Amino acid sequence: MGKQQQPKKVFMEGGIPAAFIGQSIAKHQSKTDIGAHNIFLGQVRADKIGEKSVRAIEYSSYVEMAEKEIHEIRENTFKKFNITCMHIHHSIGLVAAGEICLFVFVSSKHRDVSYKASRHIVEEIKAKVPIFGKEILEDNSHKWKKNIT
Amino acid sequence: MVITIKYFGILSEITNKDTENLIVEDNCNSNDINKILIETYPSISNVNYIIAVNQNVIQNIYSLSPNDEIALLPPFSGG
Numbered sequence: 172m173g174k175q176q177q178p179k180k181v182f183m184e185g186g187i188p189a190a191f192i193g194q195s196i197a198k199h200q201s202k203t204d205i206g207a208h209n210i211f212l213g214q215v216r217a218d219k220i221g222e223k224s225v226r227a228i229e230y231s232s233y234v235e236m237a238e239k240e241i242h243e244i245r246e247n248t249f250k251k252f253n254i255t256c257m258h259i260h261h262s263i264g265l266v267a268a269g270e271i272c273l274f275v276f277v278s279s280k281h282r283d284v285s286y287k288a289s290r291h292i293v294e295e296i297k298a299k300v301p302i303f304g305k306e307i308l309e310d311n312s313h314k315w316k317k318n319i320t
Numbered sequence: 321m322v323i324t325i326k327y328f329g330i331l332s333e334i335t336n337k338d339t340e341n342l343i344v345e346d347n348c349n350s351n352d353i354n355k356i357l358i359e360t361y362p363s364i365s366n367v368n369y370i371i372a373v374n375q376n377v378i379q380n381i382y383s384l385s386p387n388d389e390i391a392l393l394p395p396f397s398g399g
Binding site: 213231232235237261273296297298299300301303304305315317318 | 326328329393397
């Protein structure tokens with residue numbers, strides 16, 4: 172059974188910087204029981220809606236419930252998969268097209284379980300965590316996004 | 321009794337509120353709240369929302385207690 176992590180801050184204001192992701196990887200160099208890291212990054216797409224492109228997504232959330240749901244996803248993932256550690260970060264506020272809005276980082280001894288756990292976490296976040304994305308178009312009109320299930 | 325309603329995403333846009341307190345009858349349930357809200361904000365019935373009570377999504381009709389926190393959640397779009 173994997174080691175349980177303390178509840179951590181999930182939400183980050185704005186896009187998740189590449190440097191933050193790099194630093195997260197570097198922090199694992201001391202954990203030499205890990206043989207596989209699996210990283211999933213969600214990026215904001217400049218989808219076309221009619222004639223206009225999405226220039227950003229403004230994320231809002233029912234933060235207290237979202238943190239509780241993510242805590243449960245974390246606990247269940249540790250129970251279900253033999254992983255060493257797990258980090259989940261999601262943006263809140265405005266994220267421009269091309270920026271990272273979701274960072275899921277799973278580590279385990281061997282690769283197979285890291286792929287499975289990563290997929291599981293991302294699907295659970297999309298289905299269970301109350302996060303709402305407002306797609307802001309080029310002319311500053313907007314459309315509320317829905318996850319495809 | 322007084323209950324607190326929280327609105328998110330498109331629902332806070334429709335109601336023009338993030339939160340409001342409603343005074344309701346003591347034995348009221350989640351369906352009664354739905355009826356009151358649809359009367360007050362008819363266009364929320366176009367949104368496929370779910371209801372959470374005290375941060376748990378409810379599946380069935382739920383009898384409300386004083387100080388319950390009700391949240392109306394439109395479709396999620398995280399990730």
